[in-house]
Amino acid sequence: MVGVEFFGNTDLASIAIWLFWIFFAGLVYYLQTENMREGYPLRDDGDGVPANESLFPLPKEKTFILRDGKGTLTVPSRDYEDSKMRTDLALAQSSPSTGSPWLPTGDPMVDGVGPAAWAPRRDAPELDAHGHVKIKPMSMLPDFKISAGRDPRGKAVVGGDGEVVGRVTDMWVDVPEALVRYMTVDLNPEGSGKTRLIPINMARILPDRVKVKSLKAGNWDNVPATKSMEQVTLLEEDKITAYYAGGTLYAS
Incomplete structure (x- = not known):
């Protein structure tokens, strides 16, 4: 029999389940790192990269060809994130501590901040x-x-x-x-x-x-x-x- 003569006392069911868990952990790692192509690197309130950015490292840069002749896009990229950032927000930090709320300083609907942000x-x-x-x-x-x-x-x-x-x-x-x-x-x-x-x-x-x-x-x-x-x-x-x-x- 295959289970006796070739594998001996090896538990094939145990090997199968461990291979599945290893594959599943690798899949989670891959999906999470690919998910970090947009919105990363993160920023703290001082416009720097926070120390606890993620449990996973940023993926290597990858260039995508956009449809309809719209050029290419390379992510993750600090330059790309800089180009997407709004720098004219009419907001003031409510306290010096990191993570404290930012309050509108003008008409938030016109300025596009808070619940009216775009x-x-x-x-x-x-x-x-x-x-x-x-x-x-x-x-x-x-x-x-x-x-x-x-x-x-x-x-x-x-x-x-x-x-x-x-x-x-x-x-x-x-x-x-x-x-x-x-x-x-x-x-x-x-x-x-x-x-x-x-x-x-x-x-x-x-x-x-x-x-x-x-x-x-x-x-x-x-x-x-x-x-x-x-x-x-x-x-x-x-x-x-x-x-x-x-x-x-x-x-x-």
Whole structure:
């Protein structure tokens, strides 16, 4: 028999389970180090690398070729992290001790700090698998129509204080997903063209109006605008959604 003549008293089941645990530990190590390609090296409050950065060492630099001719990206890299950092934050440390909270020194919704913080993403629109812009106004998509639910177009927009601030004029659709992402609100009912985007998740479409609870009447003028009314960039999306989300705490 194989178990007697070749392996003798060796416990094959024990070897198998130990090989599995060694493989699993190696897998955890690999996944954790690969996960450290973005956001590392870490920084402490003095803009230095903290002593207890991680239990795992940083992986070696690796260069990735980006799709759609957007060049290459090498991570982890201090230069890359420096280029992504926001250095103009309107914040002040509440105490000298490391890890103490940072407090806003201005209008946190406008400054984009705290719950209203945004990340410096690429200032280019998100593309689908074929290299086409994903999110477009429905007015530019003749093949799209409302098949279910309430159509918000033409409805008045009110904030958390109940004040009417404008009217919905269009919706923006994630074309590959066939999903509404934003609504366009004209802040002047007369149609002055002063428009802003409302994230669909931050609004409630009622039978007679669209309600955005997180903003009050005095907050709408400062909603980040888009450079184009035909597309929205990743950076603009982050700023817009952060402004509405931050209003939940800061608008009042």
